[in-house]
Amino acid sequence: MIFTSYTYLLFLSMVFLLYWSMPPRWRNVLLIAASYFFYSTWDWRFGFLLLGISVFNWAYGRFLATRQEANTPLVLGVLVNLVPLLYFKYTGFFLTNLAALVTAAGGGWHLDIPKIILPLGISFFTFQGVAYLVDVWVGEEPFQRLRDFLLFKAFWPQLIAGPIIRPHEIADQILATRHVTQADLAFGCQRILFGFFKKVVIADALSTYIDAVFLRGATPNGVDAIFATFGFGLQIYFDFSAYSDIAIGSARLFGFTFPENFNWPYAAPSPQEFWTRWHMTLSRWIRDYVFTPISFSTRNYPRLALLWLLVAMAICGLWHGAQWTFVAWGCWHGSLLVLNQTALKGIFTLNRKKLSKGAYFIRYLIGWGVTYLMVNLAWVLFRAQDMTSALSMYRAIFTLKGGLHPAVMRENTMVFIGVVALALLALQVARPWLEVNLGQQRPHPLHISGRALVYTAMIVAVIVFDTSSKAFVYFQF
Known part of the structure; x- marks a missing residue:
């Protein structure tokens, strides 16, 4: 179900x-x-x-x-x-x-x-x-x-x-x-609503257009491939974070508090921080039960730690799917984490105490831009049906095949992907203000009960307007 x-x-x-x-x-x-x-x-x-x-x-x-x-x-x-x-x-x-x-x-x-x-x-x-x-x-x-x-x-x-x-x-x-309070009910219904909205209104809408570009045998131009790549990055985030929202909200209705699984991962200024924000429970699992035991067993050879980091992420990729594309995706992220600690350490290391506000902002922006670009390019390997299709997508992207003329997508689809990306970016920028101001609200208990009812009605409305329920991406794993 x-x-x-x-x-x-x-x-x-x-x-x-x-x-x-x-x-x-x-x-x-x-x-x-x-x-x-x-x-x-x-x-x-x-x-x-x-x-x-x-x-x-x-x-x-x-x-x-x-x-x-x-x-x-x-x-x-x-x-x-x-x-x-x-x-x-x-x-x-x-x-x-x-x-x-x-x-x-x-x-x-x-x-x-x-x-x-x-x-x-x-x-x-x-x-x-x-x-x-x-x-x-x-x-x-x-x-x-x-x-x-x-x-x-x-x-x-x-x-x-x-x-x-x-x-x-x-x-x-x-x-x-266990006990449940009115605040728990409101929180649970709210998270379920957020999850329904992310999945039905955003992720499923994006998938319709992106699937056409990644079909085996499709011949997208460079513009198609670029927008489909960044669009899939948005789709999988909204899809999987939607599942996590619904899971966390459903559990709260029965008095359980689950750990969070996402923390604005696309705001991360480094690959290392990205993996502390994306699918956090899996990241901690890989760290605690794969990387740490292996690196501890070779603690007398500290240089091997970087190799084990690469191995751990390759295992993470293989866990996602029994295909070489997933292994390559894991190795891509493992390489980014190695570069994060070696050759590109200067780009990704931020120190508020040693940098002025302006310098910190510029360094953050550069680190974020590189991280966001490399993470999204890796999604090609995650989404492509095989290595041949992935290489074809990369070839289209880097040669800008067909110029600025799309072959698969329509222009309004590209606008939709751009609007979603900009809206997510705006929310990430406004996040500190939203957390402070929304966190200060202390509504009356009756208002909390009313919110739960409103959220429930909105959940039903989202389902009503959903033409076809699609399985979550991570169900296949």
Whole structure:
């Protein structure tokens, strides 16, 4: 079931009413049942996969808490978590490349690649399971009751595409008797509304035009490729941040506070800061569970840290998809992070104490411009269907193929992309003022209740005007 649909709105309303009308001791059980129902509406068979992985991690986490002196049990637990992900997501990728290597070596191996259905959200709940076992192994208290762990693992707002919730961020909330205030209701409805608006009004509208440029076999001119590249940067931001908004808002309606996943990433003045603002829960996961352990194991060779940074981002790219375009995208960002600390350090390093206001602003503007340009150029690799299509897009961009005449897009489409980009830029510039002034408002509780009702009505209105609900981009990961 898609978040931006009547079905989800009905589901959310029914669970909300049942949840707050029943005794507290049954509320977590209801959320578990609702979460498995939510997941099973896509394919009920994979509900058993989620349940099996969850029961294993709960039992193994309790076992691991008594084996903290040895590495082998942890490694085994991590491998068990990775097996389903490797099978469902990477079997085809591995066999395809293996067959290509055999053919390149002169062999005649022809292989029928099996068509394996990818379980929805498997990348996210696999990473969550790995993080849980590692955190327990280093000393965090495991969940003692299975039902508490099942809720941690399957709670539907974060199940499909994050945020990637870690045990210490939600354990106390699961164990506590939760309450919801009028402010919580208003906040939750507001975030859901923001998410619906971002997804339906902006992201889905952009995708209609951008998809045509990135179609396999399309022959866009340079102008088409440039606007489609920057347009996709906007589309994926509004699409994924919309999902995060709806997830955070939905969780708040049941008394849960989720960590934020985006913090104005396109305002970042350096690649390093971009990754502290974009998909923040994934960035922290890659840092804590991939880069830090590898770099710590070679701490006597500090120069290798830059190599491990590149490797960690390549893994991040491969996590997004079983294609070389995603690996290349990860390596692109890894290279940017390496340059951030080496050759381009002077461009991206800002120090308010050593620079005047004017010099700081100019340095910030240069760093932001380079970062924004390089991040958006990388989106070509992320969106293209294969490396050939990506290289064709880059060729069109850098040679300005066809001059200033579009071959695929219409002029009003380009204006729409430009308006969205300028509006986002204006919001980023005005953000400090908005945060200060809007944060000072203390509305009367009755006004808060009224806001919740208004937001709910606006959510319904957005759905009404949505002609076709489209899946979120990150559902494929």
